[in-house]
Amino acid sequence: MGKSIQIKDLSFGYGDQSILKKLNVMIGHRTFLSIIGPNGSGKTTLLKNIARNLTPNQGSIFIDEKKLTTYSTADLAKDMAVVHQNPDAGVDFTVYDVVMMGRHPYISRFKRETDQDVSIVEQALKATNIFHLQERFIDEISGGEKQRVMIAKALAQEPQILLLDEPTSFLDIHHQIEILDLLKKLNVEKSITVIAVIHDLNLAARYSDEVMLMHEGKVLALGTTDKVMTTERLQRAYDMNMIIDRNVYTGCLQISPISVTKKNRVTRISVHVIGGGGIAKEVLQRCYRENIHLSLGVVNKGDSDAELGKKLNVEIVEEEPFCDITDDVLEKACLLADNAHYVILTSIPIGRGNLRNLLLAKSQLIKGKTVFLWNTYVDATPYDYVGGEGKKLLDELRTLGLKEYKNLDDIMDEIQQSEGV
Amino acid sequence: MTISLSKKTFFITGTMALAIVLVFSTSLGAASIAPRDSLMVILSSIPGIGDLVDVSHISQAHQSIILYIRLPRILLAFLVGYGLSVVGTAMQGMLKNPMADPFIIGTSSGAALGAAIAIVLKFNQSILGFGAVSITAFVGALLSTSIVYRLASLKNRVPVTALLLAGVATGQFFNAILSFIMVMASQDVSSIIYWTMGSFSSRGWQHVSLIVIPVLAGSLVLMAYAKELNLLLLGEDAASNTGVEVDAVKRIILVVSTLLTAFVVSVSGIIGFVGLIIPHVTRMLTGPDHRFLLPAAGLMGGIFLIITDTFSRTVIAPTELPVGIITALAGAPFFIYLLRQTKKLR
Numbered sequence: 001m002g003k004s005i006q007i008k009d010l011s012f013g014y015g016d017q018s019i020l021k022k023l024n025v026m027i028g029h030r031t032f033l034s035i036i037g038p039n040g041s042g043k044t045t046l047l048k049n050i051a052r053n054l055t056p057n058q059g060s061i062f063i064d065e066k067k068l069t070t071y072s073t074a075d076l077a078k079d080m081a082v083v084h085q086n087p088d089a090g091v092d093f094t095v096y097d098v099v100m101m102g103r104h105p106y107i108s109r110f111k112r113e114t115d116q117d118v119s120i121v122e123q124a125l126k127a128t129n130i131f132h133l134q135e136r137f138i139d140e141i142s143g144g145e146k147q148r149v150m151i152a153k154a155l156a157q158e159p160q161i162l163l164l165d166e167p168t169s170f171l172d173i174h175h176q177i178e179i180l181d182l183l184k185k186l187n188v189e190k191s192i193t194v195i196a197v198i199h200d201l202n203l204a205a206r207y208s209d210e211v212m213l214m215h216e217g218k219v220l221a222l223g224t225t226d227k228v229m230t231t232e233r234l235q236r237a238y239d240m241n242m243i244i245d246r247n248v249y250t251g252c253l254q255i256s257p258i259s260v261t262k263k264n265r266v267t268r269i270s271v272h273v274i275g276g277g278g279i280a281k282e283v284l285q286r287c288y289r290e291n292i293h294l295s296l297g298v299v300n301k302g303d304s305d306a307e308l309g310k311k312l313n314v315e316i317v318e319e320e321p322f323c324d325i326t327d328d329v330l331e332k333a334c335l336l337a338d339n340a341h342y343v344i345l346t347s348i349p350i351g352r353g354n355l356r357n358l359l360l361a362k363s364q365l366i367k368g369k370t371v372f373l374w375n376t377y378v379d380a381t382p383y384d385y386v387g388g389e390g391k392k393l394l395d396e397l398r399t400l401g402l403k404e405y406k407n408l409d410d411i412m413d414e415i416q417q418s419e420g421v
Numbered sequence: 422m423t424i425s426l427s428k429k430t431f432f433i434t435g436t437m438a439l440a441i442v443l444v445f446s447t448s449l450g451a452a453s454i455a456p457r458d459s460l461m462v463i464l465s466s467i468p469g470i471g472d473l474v475d476v477s478h479i480s481q482a483h484q485s486i487i488l489y490i491r492l493p494r495i496l497l498a499f500l501v502g503y504g505l506s507v508v509g510t511a512m513q514g515m516l517k518n519p520m521a522d523p524f525i526i527g528t529s530s531g532a533a534l535g536a537a538i539a540i541v542l543k544f545n546q547s548i549l550g551f552g553a554v555s556i557t558a559f560v561g562a563l564l565s566t567s568i569v570y571r572l573a574s575l576k577n578r579v580p581v582t583a584l585l586l587a588g589v590a591t592g593q594f595f596n597a598i599l600s601f602i603m604v605m606a607s608q609d610v611s612s613i614i615y616w617t618m619g620s621f622s623s624r625g626w627q628h629v630s631l632i633v634i635p636v637l638a639g640s641l642v643l644m645a646y647a648k649e650l651n652l653l654l655l656g657e658d659a660a661s662n663t664g665v666e667v668d669a670v671k672r673i674i675l676v677v678s679t680l681l682t683a684f685v686v687s688v689s690g691i692i693g694f695v696g697l698i699i700p701h702v703t704r705m706l707t708g709p710d711h712r713f714l715l716p717a718a719g720l721m722g723g724i725f726l727i728i729t730d731t732f733s734r735t736v737i738a739p740t741e742l743p744v745g746i747i748t749a750l751a752g753a754p755f756f757i758y759l760l761r762q763t764k765k766l767r
Contacts, residue, residue, distance in 0.1 A: 053658045077664035084658055092709040093654070101652055105664030109645060157663065 002030035002191040003160040009059035021217040034204035037214030077105035081154035085165040096134040102156025124155040144175030164196040205253040272340035278304040297333040325356040349383035350390030365400040446731040498730040499723035504636040506722025509696030514650040522697035526588040527565040530595035532686040535561020555687040562683035618743030619692035628688040639681035647711035
């Protein structure tokens with residue numbers, strides 16, 4: 001059960017416009033393959049070529065060694081079923097009627113459905129959990145149910161291969177998960193090769209054995225999820241900044257899109273952030289979105305600000321946790337701050353370990369640099385764990401011209417207004 | 422939004438209605454004949470049971486009126502209504518377009534032009550008992566449809582949109598020529614218009630025998646593709662992935678429909694409305710399954726056209742109205758009523 005698909009030198013285009021460019025792909029039997037890629041990368045076109053809805057201009061496709069073009073239409077429908085995007089599900093038919101249509105390739109023209117056909121349809125209705133809906137008309141059921149009807153019809157074809165074009169688009173998260181759970185189950189229990197175009201990268205990562213990343217009509221990468229979904233590849237394909245880590249709850253790869261890559265905009269502003277304890281996260285995210293060049297320090301190793309900074313590729317000066325900031329480290333941080341246009345001091349709790357971070361700010365103020373304090377302390381009073389020393393130092397910074405704002409927007413506005421200068 | 426009668430109920434009721442309509446319409450007309458008598462005359466003409474019925478009390482003239490004037494005309498109306506409705510249903514299903522009818526791909530304009538040419542040029546010859554007008558209409562219908570088909574086909578495929586657009590464009594072109602002919606030959610305008618509104622006036626057994634085989638055989642072919650028509654409603658790609666040879670099926674349905682329509686038009690002229698409305702009305706009663714819908718629409722269309730033709734020849738007798746006027750006059754309000762009932766039109 002579950003047949004393989006081999007694509008050799010496949011090219012397809014409309015007129016002069018070439019959409020698929022010399023694809024060579026091997027999809028093993030019983031795989032759950034997700035095809036991902038930006039709009040216009042040729043995902044649906046490839047799927048339609050495999051489904052024989054479109055004829056390749058060049059190259060060929062084999063299903064278990066058998067050439068696709070040598071299949072009769074009915075035989076192909078017995079091996080491969082397709083669920084199209086927003087299917088036109090003949091509105092006046094009942095759910096049962098539509099699923100029974102899946103038996104078409106098995107029933108000869110002048111014959112009626114046999115008991116076997118009926119039992120296969122019933123199994124398909126049960127597998128997709130729509131048995132109770134069989135008497136209902138298609139236009140009376142919800143989008144998620146309709147999608148399951150189309151999958152049930154595909155199952156009634158008893159296929160070895162199931163192709164789906166964005167089976168979860170237009171569905172809410174509950175139904176998305178429900179459909180993908182169903183596909184995974186069919187893939188595992190019935191050993192059906194599943195190939196699905198999926199827009200949601202996180203869902204693709206979670207459900208598929210293999211992922212195929214398409215970009216401009218070519219396969220950018222094909223392989224296991226971990227291998228294909230790398231930051232570098234995805235950034236290239238989607239032309240945007242993103243962060244890949246593992247989801248805390250599912251343990252699957254998780255892709256967080258951050259910002260659209262702005263190719264033409266050269267980063268002119270740089271900001272050094274003094275943070276720690278997760279307080280600087282918002283500043284980092286905000287600056288990253290605004291395409292501002294960032295540096296961070298001094299922070300403790302393993303601090304959540306430091307973790308985020310690493311994912312955002314920020315230059316960081318770190319100190320071992322539970323230690324005072326050493327001269328060496330402070331010097332490095334000073335160098336980074338020297339190179340930045342602005343320094344943003346966040347409302348860190350002031351303790352022995354990071355007291356010298358305030359000295360860092362002080363040195364910058366003395367050098368005549370603009371230093372902002374994003375004051376989010378309750379009652380605007382710093383959390384001082386060094387017996388008033390921190391507070392004293394902060395007051396000193398104020399006399400040196402520390403610019404204090406309660407609202408981060410105000411700081412960002414001021415920074416960006418100076419951009420042209 | 423369907424009433425979904427069971428097949429059995431539908432066909433039993435339908436056949437009974439057909440029998441009643443048949444008897445009453447044969448008894449209506451200038452010569453008044455009792456329905457009972459016409460029933461007996463009809464029965465007596467059926468081989469096998471004919472000998473069991475005694476018709477000696479009915480005058481020879483009345484028997485002739487029924488057997489040679491009214492019965493063939495009524496059967497012809499049935500066949501035409503049946504054929505147009507089956508073709509209209511198939512077209513609507515295949516083209517997935519509720520506006521489709523048997524004439525949508527240029528058949529009517531070609532037939533009308535053919536007929537007009539014969540009328541204007543005063544072709545009086547007849548071949549095997551068929552007037553030149555019938556023959557030229559038949560040829561015109563086939564010609565225009567094949568032009569449309571050629572225009573629309575692209576690399577062995579016939580996209581639906583291309584077919585509809587080519588049908589409209591070719592139809593307009595043929596209509597323009599027809600209008601030109603009518604302007605030039607103004608003395609023939611009324612006969613041309615009369616022909617384009619369709620009529621069963623003075624049609625006889627030879628017309629019935631001409632179309633009975635094409636209509637029945639053609640409709641059987643279309644019914645053989647009922648399951649494919651159902652699948653096409655899910656979209657052409659989906660149908661193809663379920664084992665339907667979409668392009669071959671479309672071609673067969675188009676060719677059969679065209680031939681069937683051309684035969685029908687050649688004997689009756691262009692009777693509009695039946696092939697558009699009857700499929701919709703029937704679909705409301707039976708649901709969309711073509712295995713049931715096609716024969717049901719045929720039966721409905723046949724009965725409908727017998728009734729409307731009976732009206733057209735009796736309502737202002739002795740003058741006969743073109744039956745196309747009655748089909749639209751009676752059918753349109755009824756259709757709108759049904760649409761509003763099923764809340765499809767708001």
